[in-house]
Amino acid sequence: MEMPRPLDRLPKAHLHLHFTGSMRHSTLIELAREHGVHLPDALEQDWPPRLRATDERGWFRFQRLYDIARSVLRRPEDVYRLLAEAAQDEAAEGSRWLEIQVDPSGYAHRFGGLTSTLELILDAADRAARSSGVGIAVIVAANRTRHPLxxxxxxxxxxxxxxxxVVGFGLSNDERRGRARDFDRAFRIAKRADLLSVPHGGELSGPQSVAECVDDLEADRVGHGVRAAESERLMARLADRRICCEICPTSNVGLGVADSPEDVPLRRLFDAGVPIALGADDPLLFSSRLLPQYELARTVYGFRDAEIAELARQSVRSSAAPESLKKELLAEIDQWLTR
Known part of the structure; x- marks a missing residue:
């Protein structure tokens, strides 16, 4: 019987990770104490929090916890620490390319405005990349609950x-509270500069939410997109156009999108030919980083090593990594499989 290959040695790209949500729990605790921020029990003694965001009250609670976590990032050195540690965690799991998503407006009041905030994050990302050996790029994300302007x-x-x-432009938060078409002008601005279009869709709303991301925002990838599995026609469109879905199984269960890991239709999407990039979403709130998503592919969804290698290839191909790095990583994935 063939021994399973070590998943932490499999080169991969991580395309769905939020900035604040990438923070280590231990760092949250330390920074909260340094800055005198009171943390609710759900972020301290009872961590990870019990979440269910399929109703408005549950989503509000999730956002409240996220906002409290964001509030501990008060100094430039906190930003540098977050990205340095995120890069270290990526490297430990075999991730060689990270696209981290951030809405600079959530931090602009602390760091001197939108431009200076983004420049701080980009500098911290560059420094973390050089020290860890993990390529890091930034996706600027708008908030669906705010005005399209x-x-x-x-x-x-x-x-x-x-x-x-910066390699992409995204749209996050609850897709039930903002239609994709309301943000089409913003995405046209980004697309004219050859930035990837990577809006969230098909998480808390159904397959129509994914279709709107494709039709109205010309999505190159869809954040989550898991509800596309409810439509054979939509899956065929995604497969034909090679539009990647960033599937985050642990997050889907944590927010109540699926009742259990077995209910996340990862296998259905994969077998339909939809490109997939596994992601961790917000490890701070779900207590699970990238590697456990690949472990679920093996233990819950029955992926053989050849299929797991294809998942890694799809993450690399769907990324904005330089072509030279993509070629290198694809060759190393082949080596992992033949080793």
Missing amino acids: DARTLARLAVQYAGRG
Whole structure:
């Protein structure tokens, strides 16, 4: 019988990780004490929190915990620490390329405005990449619950740094509270600068949410997109157009999108030919980083090593990594499989 290959040695790209949500829990505790921030029990003694965001009250609680966690990042050195530790964690799990998503407006009041905040994050990402050996790029993300004019402001900011560390433009938060088409002008601004379109969709809303991301925002990837499995026609479109879904199984269970890991339709999407990039979403709130998602592929979804290698390839191909790095990583994935 063939021994399973070590998943932490499998080169992979991580394409769905939020900035605040990437923080180590131990770092949250330390920074909260340093800055005198009171943490609710759900972020301290009772961590990880019990979440269920399929109703409005549950989503509000999730956002409240996220906002409290964000509030401990008060100094530039806190930002440098977060990204340095995130890069170390990525490297330990075999991740060689990370695209981390951030809404600079959530920090702008602390760090001197939108531009200076983004420049701080980009500098911290560059420093973390050089020290860890993990390539790191930034996705600027607008908030669906804010006005589309705010999204256009962020899109113009992202365009200013296209080619200087910013590789994509996203749209996050509860897709039930903002239609994709309301943000189409912001995404057109980003697309004209060749930034990837990577909106969230198909998490708390059904397959129509994914279709709107594709039709209205010209999505290159869809954050989550797991509900696309409810439509054979939509899966065929995603497969034909090679539009990647960033599937985050642990997050789906944590937020109540699926009742258990077995209920996340990862195998259904994969067998339909939809490109997939496994992601951790917010490890701070779900207590699970990237490697456990690959472990679920093996132990819960029955993926053989050849299929797991294909998942890793799809993450690399769907990334904004330089072509030279993509070629290198794809060759190393082949080596992992033949070793």
